[in-house]
Amino acid sequence: MAQSENGMWIIGYGSLIFKPPPFYSFRVNGYIEGFIRRFWQSSSDHRGTPESPGRVVTLVSLEDLLVHDKLHHDIHVYELLEHKAIVSVGASVAQSSVSISSVSKADLKVWGCAYYIAPENVEKVKEYLDVREQDGYTTHVVPFVISSISEENEFTDEVISHIPKENGVSYITSSIYIGTVENASFIGPEDVKVTAKKIVESRGPSGENLEYLQKLCESVRGLGAADQYLEELYKLASLYRN
Structure with a gap:
């Protein structure tokens, strides 16, 4: 969330994409750079229980990828392949030979959305998100590149006109909820097959993990947007459920 005299923005890369916050004025689509999206966050309060935690998404930064060798495998399987098509579910996926040290933030894009919250609704939405985004999530400031405006109304033109541009690209700088690698609910790296089975088995107060x-x-x-990790995970989960 980024609060100002003009309101605030909320960036979504997980459930906020399909389950918007209340009281938002309009939505834009786009992406953040320098992260990968993974189902490596344990969920004991929404899509699982304390006895049987489910899995929800978090972001892993390029900085953490560079520091922690154990996180390297997935980025070579998904984000860094020259040809990103997965031939068959569950098959061994060829890995890229790109050196992790040569990867830039621009090489890693996570697509999502951002919601604009008018000034009169800022406090109510902050209170709502503080309850919703628990179990290991903390706020971090990131830039969000706007690719399109998905909802337009009487607020849109005025708010968008104040958004800065860099090299012709509109972007906002906002806070975002992330479960970092240091938080107690961080699970990863986890084999995609293990994650898929766990998702199929799990259910919590907010519904089925699948x-x-x-x-x-x-x-x-x-x-x-293409997200090969999500696609393979969903195909595997669908097979395991059947």
Whole structure:
């Protein structure tokens, strides 16, 4: 969240994409750079229980990828492949030979959305998110590049006109909820097959874990973005459920 005299922005890369916060004025689509999206966060309060935690998404930064060798495997399997098509579910996926040290933030894009909250609704939405985004999530400031405006109304033109541009690209700088690698609920790196089975088995107060994964996949597709990790995870989960 980024609060100002003009209101604030909320960035979504997980459930916020398909389950918007209350009282938002309009939404834009776009991406953040320098992160990968993974189902490596344990969920004991929404899509699982304390006895049987589910899995929800978090972001892993390029800085953490560079520091922690154990996180390297996934980025070579998904984000760094020259040809990102997965031939068959569950098959061994060829890995890229790109050195992790040569990866830039621009090489890693996570597509999502951002919601504008008018000044009179800022405190109410902050209180709502403080309850919703628990179990290991903390706020971090990141830039968000706007690719399109998905909802337009009487507020849109005025707010958008104040958004800065860099090299012709509009962006906002905002806070975002992330479960970092240091938080107690961080699970990863976890084999995609293990994650898929856990998602199929899990259910919590907010519903089935598989529903979360399905809606997220559909929402990211709706942005016109490719996320091979999400797609393989969903295909595996669908097979295990059947």
